[in-house]
Amino acid sequence: MDRWVQSACVLCSNGCGCDIAVKDGRIVGVRGRAEDIVNRGRLGPKGLHGSWQAHGEERLTRPLIRRGGELVETDWDTAMSEIVRRSQQLLAESGPLTHGFYTSGQLFLEEYYTLGVIGKAGLGTPHMDGNTRLCTATAAAALKESFGADGQPACHADIDLCDALFLFGHNMAATQTVMWSRVLDRIEGPDRPRLVVVDPRTTPTAEAADVHLAPLPGTNQALLNGLLRELIKRDRIDHDYVSAHTLGFDELKATVESYTPERVAEICRIAPGDLRRAAEIFGTSQRVLSTVLQGFYQSHQATAAACQVNNLHLLRGQIGRPGSGVLQMNGQPTAQNTREAGANGDLPGFRNWDNPAHVEELAELWNVDPLVIPHWAPPTHAMQIWRYAEQGSIKFLWISATNPVVSLPDLGRIRNILRQEGLFVIVQDAFRTETTELADVVLPAAMWGEKQGTFTNLSRVVHLSDQAVEPPGEARSDLDIFLDYASRMGFRDRDGEPLVKWKDAEGAFDAWRECSRGRPCDYSDLSYEKLRGGSGIPWGGERLYADGVFPTAADHCEDYGHDLLTGATTTPTDYRARRPDGRAFLKAAEHTPPPEVPSDEYPFLGTTGRSVYHFHTRTKTKRAPELQKAAPDPWVEMSASDAETLGLSEGDVVRVESERGGVEVPVRIGRCRDGVVFLPFHYGFQAANELTLTEWDPVSKQPLFKISAVRIRKV
Amino acid sequence: MLLANHLGVLHSTLGTLAETFREVAARHGDEPDVRHICELLAQRIDRQAEQLKPVVDRYGESGEPEPSLLRDLQDLYALASFTDITWTVVGQAAQGLRDQELMDVVSACEQDTARQLAWLKTRIKQSAPQALIVAGS
Numbered sequence: 001m002d003r004w005v006q007s008a009c010v011l012c013s014n015g016c017g018c019d020i021a022v023k024d025g026r027i028v029g030v031r032g033r034a035e036d037i038v039n040r041g042r043l044g045p046k047g048l049h050g051s052w053q054a055h056g057e058e059r060l061t062r063p064l065i066r067r068g069g070e071l072v073e074t075d076w077d078t079a080m081s082e083i084v085r086r087s088q089q090l091l092a093e094s095g096p097l098t099h100g101f102y103t104s105g106q107l108f109l110e111e112y113y114t115l116g117v118i119g120k121a122g123l124g125t126p127h128m129d130g131n132t133r134l135c136t137a138t139a140a141a142a143l144k145e146s147f148g149a150d151g152q153p154a155c156h157a158d159i160d161l162c163d164a165l166f167l168f169g170h171n172m173a174a175t176q177t178v179m180w181s182r183v184l185d186r187i188e189g190p191d192r193p194r195l196v197v198v199d200p201r202t203t204p205t206a207e208a209a210d211v212h213l214a215p216l217p218g219t220n221q222a223l224l225n226g227l228l229r230e231l232i233k234r235d236r237i238d239h240d241y242v243s244a245h246t247l248g249f250d251e252l253k254a255t256v257e258s259y260t261p262e263r264v265a266e267i268c269r270i271a272p273g274d275l276r277r278a279a280e281i282f283g284t285s286q287r288v289l290s291t292v293l294q295g296f297y298q299s300h301q302a303t304a305a306a307c308q309v310n311n312l313h314l315l316r317g318q319i320g321r322p323g324s325g326v327l328q329m330n331g332q333p334t335a336q337n338t339r340e341a342g343a344n345g346d347l348p349g350f351r352n353w354d355n356p357a358h359v360e361e362l363a364e365l366w367n368v369d370p371l372v373i374p375h376w377a378p379p380t381h382a383m384q385i386w387r388y389a390e391q392g393s394i395k396f397l398w399i400s401a402t403n404p405v406v407s408l409p410d411l412g413r414i415r416n417i418l419r420q421e422g423l424f425v426i427v428q429d430a431f432r433t434e435t436t437e438l439a440d441v442v443l444p445a446a447m448w449g450e451k452q453g454t455f456t457n458l459s460r461v462v463h464l465s466d467q468a469v470e471p472p473g474e475a476r477s478d479l480d481i482f483l484d485y486a487s488r489m490g491f492r493d494r495d496g497e498p499l500v501k502w503k504d505a506e507g508a509f510d511a512w513r514e515c516s517r518g519r520p521c522d523y524s525d526l527s528y529e530k531l532r533g534g535s536g537i538p539w540g541g542e543r544l545y546a547d548g549v550f551p552t553a554a555d556h557c558e559d560y561g562h563d564l565l566t567g568a569t570t571t572p573t574d575y576r577a578r579r580p581d582g583r584a585f586l587k588a589a590e591h592t593p594p595p596e597v598p599s600d601e602y603p604f605l606g607t608t609g610r611s612v613y614h615f616h617t618r619t620k621t622k623r624a625p626e627l628q629k630a631a632p633d634p635w636v637e638m639s640a641s642d643a644e645t646l647g648l649s650e651g652d653v654v655r656v657e658s659e660r661g662g663v664e665v666p667v668r669i670g671r672c673r674d675g676v677v678f679l680p681f682h683y684g685f686q687a688a689n690e691l692t693l694t695e696w697d698p699v700s701k702q703p704l705f706k707i708s709a710v711r712i713r714k715v
Numbered sequence: 716m717l718l719a720n721h722l723g724v725l726h727s728t729l730g731t732l733a734e735t736f737r738e739v740a741a742r743h744g745d746e747p748d749v750r751h752i753c754e755l756l757a758q759r760i761d762r763q764a765e766q767l768k769p770v771v772d773r774y775g776e777s778g779e780p781e782p783s784l785l786r787d788l789q790d791l792y793a794l795a796s797f798t799d800i801t802w803t804v805v806g807q808a809a810q811g812l813r814d815q816e817l818m819d820v821v822s823a824c825e826q827d828t829a830r831q832l833a834w835l836k837t838r839i840k841q842s843a844p845q846a847l848i849v850a851g852s
């Protein structure tokens with residue numbers, strides 16, 4: 001071992017501080033950083049193995065270009081010239097709305113910001129989003145709806161301080177193992193907090209709970225309305241807090257009035273007593289920490305249900321205090337930065353697309369005409385980008401660090417879109433994937449450890465990740481690739497100077513600091529210097545909203561909000577008329593039936609999710625021997641009673657089919673509630689997303705992966 | 716570019732609207748306020764058409780656009796607007812009659828009509844640039 005290089009792990013949203021071990025110019029291991037406030041030295045199985053073992057394996061080392069139907073190796077100049085030629089031709093013919101960018105939750109902040117500036121001020125296209133739309137869009141949406149801007153109110157230390165912990169649709173033991181270790185420290189130690197878990201599966205997380213609620217997928221909103229009603233009926237409310245710091249109590253109260261425990265029990269198919277017990281725990285604890293994840297975000301009424309979790313905390317006045325608060329979790333390690341820096345459906349710095357003053361700020365910062373920056377509607381969400389590509393109005397699609405041919409819903413459709421004549425597809429990745437195989441140009445990208453940059457975890461903690469080794473072959477950092485495109489395209493500001501004025505990661509970070517100055521995600525006090533050594537540092541301080549003042553003032557907020565049922569936007573005039581002025585919104589919604597429910601033909605509800613051993617579509621984790629050995633193949637889980645009804649035993653191979661497609665996988669018996677089956681989404685073969693539907697939440701636009709009606713037969 | 720088709724629709728709709736204001740003014744000559752204000756508004760619509768003319772000259776003006784999602788949403792918006800004003804009409808009568816039940820129905824449903832209009836407007840605003848500028852090119 002020659003040296004240790006400071007970094008943080010990029011295999012889940014926890015963002016554990018770590019050091020990379022380098023020997024002879026190669027990465028040979030990692031260790032957790034004991035001084036880091038996030039993980040205190042711990043690392044999970046994916047971090048320990050998957051973070052670095054893939055580095056030497058099967059990498060893309062040269063650009064590829066499609067010639068005569070085949071992808072063949074080429075040089076950078078040929079690949080980039082072809083991209084720029086296409087880009088300029090389309091701009092001349094039909095303008096910037098022909099261009100779409102689909103990025104990731106895996107790049108660094110500096111890369112997203114650079115991409116955002118290129119798209120928004122260079123080209124002027126609103127069609128930019130990330131695969132963060134699949135994992136974290138509802139977190140951002142719920143925070144904006146309730147508090148006026150994105151930003152996690154709570155912090156990791158709240159796990160140590162809470163007296164009750166609520167996990168809503170969050171199988172933490174599988175998704176954030178190091179965070180779960182911190183929970184285990186509490187629930188297996190003295191002064192145990194009470195634990196409530198909402199999940200249709202009996203996961204190891206749920207097994208540790210005092211109350212496990214297993215609602216039928218698609219019914220979260222009814223469940224939460226029931227919990228809120230119990231708090232109100234039993235008057236477990238901090239009335240002073242509600243009147244001083246919130247808006248909308250009367251409407252919320254009226255909306256939840258009819259959700260009696262008995263009615264909720266019938267909709268969700270749970271025991272009414274369990275609902276009462278869970279509400280009792282929430283209503284009698286002094287320091288509640290809640291986390292929310294995909295069981296809510298990828299399900300029916302995603303934003304509405306996530307907002308109700310915020311409402312529980314607002315009614316109790318338990319937000320921003322030690323041990324109390326909400327973590328609307330991120331799925332990916334750098335998803336927060338996609339949201340902050342404007343590479344997804346937001347303007348950089350949590351700016352409001354519907355506020356002309358915010359657009360003017362960006363125009364001034366970038367020295368461009370404000371008309372160049374698209375702001376006639378919210379930036380286009382990923383599902384709509386794919387639809388425009390399907391319809392042929394997006395003709396240039398640049399995909400970076402993600403594998404949509406495995407991760408998007410209804411894969412048959414996605415493959416057809418990418419194969420369309422007239423759609424020019426660029427894929428930028430470290431490995432060949434199911435998606436690179438359908439590209440016109442493939443660009444070899446450097447990975448974590450081979451480049452420098454920062455990223456921000458689920459509790460706003462910013463880490464610097466330094467470069468440990470050189471990228472293999474001709475691979476380049478995503479930042480360098482975007483900078484090269486900007487320079488070849490000749491993007492200029494109003495004075496004829498280059499639009500993108502930085503040449504490296506630190507320059508991009510300094511530009512971002514200026515962009516974020518004065519906004520809720522203010523990085524202006526941070527620097528590479530400060531982030532080097534010691535622990536990661538949160539922006540905004542340890543907790544947000546300790547003073548009960550939320551970023552809802554009309555001039556400051558990130559969004560004017562939406563109708564939770566339809567996604568209709570609130571107009572600036574209507575928003576101002578409510579005079580939020582720092583008060584949070586108690587947003588309400590009735591429960592509505594989900595778009596897909598079991599039928600005689602498709603009698604089960606299929607949900608998808610993560611395994612502890614893999615991340616996303618396994619591009620890295622399948623190349624780490626320990627992880628691959630632990631979970632080499634996909635499977636389907638079902639309850640013992642459903643298996644018995646179908647005459648199935650453990651290991652029997654079954655065909656699981658929806659209206660859209662099918663997979664053949666072995667059965668695992670256990671974990672699920674009756675009527676529900678589970679498939680891990682990681683695998684590119686027998687892929688779970690052959691089954692899922694093209695449908696999304698009306699506010700966050702996050703696809704509904706959790707409610708596909710399926711049938712099952714033995715093969 | 717479908718903008719020319721939609722400019723054509725806008726241009727001819729302005730003409731129809733001004734004409735209709737004038738017809739209503741003429742038909743209700745016994746209501747002097749209606750007659751006067753309708754004539755005033757018709758004149759202002761004439762001026763809108765004048766303002767639009769240089770832009771129409773620049774982009775051209777084509778016939779009715781083909782059926783599309785955008786056109787369907789526009790039609791829905793027109794229908795929902797008519798429902799909205801009809802709830803208003805009925806709601807005013809309810810107040811005159813002091814019919815509490817009807818007032819409650821109107822006030823609940825008016826909000827839902829506002830939701831329909833808000834959603835339609837949101838979706839139309841999102842769709843229009845892509846549909847008018849690049850689709851079909």
